Amino acid sequence: MSQLKYALYTGCTARESTPELLSSTMAVANKLGIELVLLDEASCCGASHLQDFDDFLALVLNARNICYAEKLGLDMVTICNTCQLNTAMTKERLDSDPELKAKVNEKLAEVGLEYKGTSRVRHFQYVLIEDYGLDNIREKVQVPLSHFNIAPFYGCHNIRPSELHHEVNGGENPYVPTSLDNLIEALEGNSVDYESKNKCCGFHVDLQAPKTSNALSGTALLDAIDNNADLMVTPCPLCQLNMDLKQDSAGKQLGRDIELPVLHLPQMIALALGCTAEEIGLKYNVTKATDLI
Amino acid sequence: MSSNKKKITIKAFRFNAETDYLPYYKKYEMEVGKDELILDLLNRIKWEHDGTFSYRRSCRHGICGACGIKVNGKAVLSCKQNAMELIELFGDELVFEPQSQKRAIKDMIIDKGDFWDKHAAVKPYLVADVDPHPTSENIMTKEQVANILDADYCIQCGSCHYACPVIEVNEDYLGPAALAAAYRFTADSRDNAGKERLEITAELGSGVWDCVKCFECAEACPKEVNPIEKITKLHNMQFEQGVAKRNVATKHAEGFVRSIKKFGYLDEQDIVLYSEGLGVIKHLSEALKMIKAGKVHPFDIMKKKMPRSKNLDEIKKLIEISQKNEL
Numbered sequence: 233m234s235q236l237k238y239a240l241y242t243g244c245t246a247r248e249s250t251p252e253l254l255s256s257t258m259a260v261a262n263k264l265g266i267e268l269v270l271l272d273e274a275s276c277c278g279a280s281h282l283q284d285f286d287d288f289l290a291l292v293l294n295a296r297n298i299c300y301a302e303k304l305g306l307d308m309v310t311i312c313n314t315c316q317l318n319t320a321m322t323k324e325r326l327d328s329d330p331e332l333k334a335k336v337n338e339k340l341a342e343v344g345l346e347y348k349g350t351s352r353v354r355h356f357q358y359v360l361i362e363d364y365g366l367d368n369i370r371e372k373v374q375v376p377l378s379h380f381n382i383a384p385f386y387g388c389h390n391i392r393p394s395e396l397h398h399e400v401n402g403g404e405n406p407y408v409p410t411s412l413d414n415l416i417e418a419l420e421g422n423s424v425d426y427e428s429k430n431k432c433c434g435f436h437v438d439l440q441a442p443k444t445s446n447a448l449s450g451t452a453l454l455d456a457i458d459n460n461a462d463l464m465v466t467p468c469p470l471c472q473l474n475m476d477l478k479q480d481s482a483g484k485q486l487g488r489d490i491e492l493p494v495l496h497l498p499q500m501i502a503l504a505l506g507c508t509a510e511e512i513g514l515k516y517n518v519t520k521a522t523d524l525i
Numbered sequence: 526m527s528s529n530k531k532k533i534t535i536k537a538f539r540f541n542a543e544t545d546y547l548p549y550y551k552k553y554e555m556e557v558g559k560d561e562l563i564l565d566l567l568n569r570i571k572w573e574h575d576g577t578f579s580y581r582r583s584c585r586h587g588i589c590g591a592c593g594i595k596v597n598g599k600a601v602l603s604c605k606q607n608a609m610e611l612i613e614l615f616g617d618e619l620v621f622e623p624q625s626q627k628r629a630i631k632d633m634i635i636d637k638g639d640f641w642d643k644h645a646a647v648k649p650y651l652v653a654d655v656d657p658h659p660t661s662e663n664i665m666t667k668e669q670v671a672n673i674l675d676a677d678y679c680i681q682c683g684s685c686h687y688a689c690p691v692i693e694v695n696e697d698y699l700g701p702a703a704l705a706a707a708y709r710f711t712a713d714s715r716d717n718a719g720k721e722r723l724e725i726t727a728e729l730g731s732g733v734w735d736c737v738k739c740f741e742c743a744e745a746c747p748k749e750v751n752p753i754e755k756i757t758k759l760h761n762m763q764f765e766q767g768v769a770k771r772n773v774a775t776k777h778a779e780g781f782v783r784s785i786k787k788f789g790y791l792d793e794q795d796i797v798l799y800s801e802g803l804g805v806i807k808h809l810s811e812a813l814k815m816i817k818a819g820k821v822h823p824f825d826i827m828k829k830k831m832p833r834s835k836n837l838d839e840i841k842k843l844i845e846i847s848q849k850n851e852l
Contacts, residue, residue, distance in 0.1 A: 244790045247790060247832040248790070248791075248831070248832065249793050251820075272835040273835040274834060275785055275834050276785050276789065276791040281781050282782065283757055284733075284757060284761065285761070285778035285850055286764070286849055287758075287761050288847060289844060292843050293843060339843055339847045340843070342843070342846055389738075389740070392743065392744050393740045394744060407615070432738075432741070436737050437734070437735055437736070439773050439774065440772075441729075443694070477811055477815065478811065515818070516818050517818065518815065
């Protein structure tokens, strides 16, 4: 295999409240021989909230981020579903609307940049599966996860809207997604089949509608628990934060105790590849996960 | 494939609210041809297997919105959805269910009352003083039409409404169909009730700020209305037209600019403080958990631990020249 190389768009969370996401991503890439070039110039993607306030501004900032991947001549890789959505949606809108692209480029020209549309925007999960390959990952497993029942939680923004993502997510069926299940199996874990795996965690209304958020995250966590999950894994740090941090309040609202470790996808892979505890960063998980090693 | 036909099993949700205590599923086996629609299969259950099987159908042309159901969890308009496509997607067992099981009256038929109440609540009609003796037509430009065209494709089938997870947990939420209808008329150049409608959609608890952004509605819509895109437009219009009031949700949206200007990144701690104001106290127990896990740094007053984007000046400049909205 020729060396795989990508421009890594970390997003905000991996550099702030989930440092374990960044360290485990880099550790996994390192173990697999994938080169990730950090896009240090990039800004926040707006997380759909900036889009609510000022859609055009959000387009300009996201286009700027993609420009830096284009300058490197690399595909952009994201490690957050919401970053993936907002960046891919920007790309799709600019690539399909020359007038809008011209308006955005008029602004970018003021800082000496031009959005061309030459870099693809892909989530790390699908890069691993499609470019590196499940068989190759299987060969690298040092600590099989066979003692764990793992509930995959896909996260909305990697699978919906399917039309937007299909070209970069292997045509994942948003109603019956399978890629994370396959990845878990490749690490010799037992993937848990449960209804909530493709549902919403409610993160985006957590401030203004915590009851909605708790109901959605709590229901998904309980569904996983009721299907004998030992842990949950998700490719989205926003899902991870919401489901890891808010188990007490969600449990209180739903009238049941909830305790389930929720890992970032790269943390789970790092576990199986035998990365160091420091790299996997389980100490940063709020619901105790340190004894998974 | 050598044959254009496929043998499948349909597992259909059966329930009669008048006589059944609980719903149950019944299996029907049939051979499906490549041109058959889900509506054809519903008809065949009724005509060939069980005359009591009930579902709504009317126009057969994807325009009346009566025949929406869920197949393997996916919202479909029965008269528009090719069956073989779903067999390719889900395999040879198709599960037919009503759009909302808890609203089931009989088999596929549900009580859509909440849908219609919410639809009516956004004034889904043109509000305008119409000259009873007009001397000319009221002509719209192509751009004016383009603004509302796809929103106008809505046939009130309920597919998005009953695919929306918020509808299931917050009975006040207007939902994607009503909000898309609110956009449809608010963005109409002939309409005069825009502000009133925007105020309805700006209410916390029932309006656009309660959308969880899961894109289930975009996925469900059989007419490509893309309701969540219209919801985003309503969000923006609230700021553009000065309807947005300062509250936790609007400050959260606007607060991103404040952070990005300073750091390029979102200041996760500041955005919560800024959006909530004194209300931040309710996050205390979670904040403590995050501090304990080393995820946040409450004493980092100088923001030394905050990441900063390289070429931050570019970001500031782009915000300066591109920002259109204010709170």
